[in-house]
Amino acid sequence: MQRIACLIEYIGTNFAGYQVQPNGRTVQQEIETSLMKLHKGQDIKVSASGRTDAGVHAKGQVIHFDSPLSIPADRWAKALNTLLPRDIRIIASQYVDTDFHARYTTTGKQYRYKVIRRDDIFMRNRAYYVPHSLDIEAMREACGYMLGTHDFSSFCAANTSVEDKVRTITQCEIAEHDDELNFILAGNGFLYNMVRIAVGTLLEVGSGKRSPSEVAQIISSENRKAAGKTAPAHGLYLWSVTYAKPLFIRENER
Template sequence: MRNVKLIIEYDGTKYNGWQRLGNTDNTIQAKLEGVLSKMTGENIEIIGSGRTDAGVHAYHQIANFKTHSMMSVYEMRDYCNQYLPQDIVVKEAVEVEERFHARYNATSKKYLYRIWTGRIPTVFHRKYTYYIPQRLNVEAMRKAASYLIGEHDFQAFSSVKSKKKSTVRKIYAIDIHKEDSELNILFHGNGFLHNMVRIIAGTLIEVGLGKMKAEEIPEILEGKIRAQAGITAPAQGLFLYEVHYGE
């Protein structure tokens, strides 16, 4: 039995997220499994490094699957790209050790949130950025982000409903960079809760707009109440940027 790792890029605009759903095949996972199953003649199930929600994109999603197929990894990659929809691309296929697991072996992830800040919206970025025409105070956003670095209970910054799962995560860095009309927020952490990146992004945006103060962040963390944090920023601005394995 071979274990194959895929590096996948996708535009999530028209999909119901990554995870396969019982009532539709309009997910990234379902599209990939359909093509891989046809390619191998086997019932293929793929394991992703994590789920992305409806409308969220990925530059660098990682997945793996097991197969008896003797096709080369290059043939697998090219077959996928021939038969997948054009908004899903397998950038690389690599044979890995049998124990590799795309989700459980991941040690950290990076997510990118993109904001378009020009006075005039852009047609060509509308599916991949959140448009905010008002001026954002980037320094205030950076100050707010600094309070989130480190290990914290991020319950207030997630939509997790289960109280059985830990909401403690560690954020290594939040880098905010503005160039011309685009503002990028790059998050690096050991893991992220459901909607955590989008809620943090929304909170930083509200700080940037002057609707919240950076100094409120510690109190929000301590309070663990979702309503105290900012909005959930729209899905189209979010990209899974990188998945890291090992140190």
């Protein structure tokens, strides 16, 4: 048996999320179905860096699986891409040590959240359209309060069972490209809905409903009700996942 890791992208729109579930089409199920075809009916289980919700996209999700087949590393991507549906693609594939685990050995993740400020049908389901004006400088000031190690209970969906809600955020910034805002958040780990709640709160700062310094108070309250609304899923992208050893060399992209 050898362990293979893959860098994958998918358009979340027509999935009920990443993880296999009884009802609805999922990314994991599509990949496992394709792997079963490659393995002549043998069941191959796939592990990902983490799940993504329905509608959430991925530009740099990482998965791994074990296989008895011996084929050149890059052929895994090619073979799977011929079997996968058009909204999932394997960008790269390589053999890894068996102590690598897509989920348990991650050292960090980056998410991006796209907001568009002019309606554009080509971006529907791929960015969140905010028609009103936004104070970008106020949002950037608020981003500063997100940095560092905090208990992020206020930015975690209330129905989560995770006990330790302390996470370290190493990047929280807003990049502007024409009419598009990219909220970039990176850290050692993220709680359930954490990015979407953070973006929803930052947008309330941008709309003038909250002051930037309120974000510090929201964090210290450790109370989900103190934070803003959860921004919709369709603007969110799992952008990249990092491991102790660099796994895939890929240029950074917009």
